[in-house]
Amino acid sequence: RLPPELLRKGRFDETFFVDLPDPATRAEIFRIHLERRNQEPDAFDLRALADATDGFSGAEIEQVIISALYSAFADDRALDTDTLAAEVRATRPLSVVAADRVNGLRRWAEGRTVRAN
Numbered sequence: 001r002l003p004p005e006l007l008r009k010g011r012f013d014e015t016f017f018v019d020l021p022d023p024a025t026r027a028e029i030f031r032i033h034l035e036r037r038n039q040e041p042d043a044f045d046l047r048a049l050a051d052a053t054d055g056f057s058g059a060e061i062e063q064v065i066i067s068a069l070y071s072a073f074a075d076d077r078a079l080d081t082d083t084l085a086a087e088v089r090a091t092r093p094l095s096v097v098a099a100d101r102v103n104g105l106r107r108w109a110e111g112r113t114v115r116a117n
Contacts, residue, residue, distance in 0.1 A: 014113075014114045015112065015113045015114070016113055016114050016115070016116040017106075017109035017112075017113035017114070017115055017116065018115075018116050018117065019106065019109075019115070020055060020056070020057055020095060020102075021056075021057070021058060021117075022117075023047075023050045023051060023054070024050070025117065026049075026050040026053050026054075026056065026061060027046040027047060027049070027050035029058045029061045029062070030044070030046050030049050030050065030061060030065070030084075031046060033061065033062045033065045034065060037065065037066075037069060039079055043080075044080070044081045044084065045081045048081065048085070049081065049084055049085065049088065052085060052088045052089075053088055053093075055093045055095035055096060056088075056091070056093045056095070057093065057094060057095075060091060060093050060094070063091070064084060064087045064088055064091055065084065065087075067087045067090075067091075068083045068084045068086070068087040071083055071086070071087065
């Protein structure tokens with residue numbers, strides 16, 4: 001926690017708040033991390049995956065992909081949307097596990113910060 005005098009205008013121009021990603025951003029996160037792992041993003045239903053990951057952070061989405069790749073490899077098959085969806089269902093995001101803390105941060109940010117994406 002920083003003292004208020006360190007956060008005043010003139011020291012910091014703005015305080016930004018970055019919330020969890022929206023559906024379009026989550027789809028782009030899937031696209032980026034699939035490409036990084038030599039997967040063709042257009043072979044996956046990114047819209048369905050984005051819809052299924054409401055409340056997930058970018059790091060949690062990345063971990064879903066990593067876990068799904070391990071699962072597909074263990075079963076000697078290619079990664080597909082169903083395998084990713086199964087990993088999504090098996091994952092409890094921080095926004096669920098620590099919902100009170102996440103919601104508290106959102107309440108704190110309201111009116112105090114500039115929203116950023």
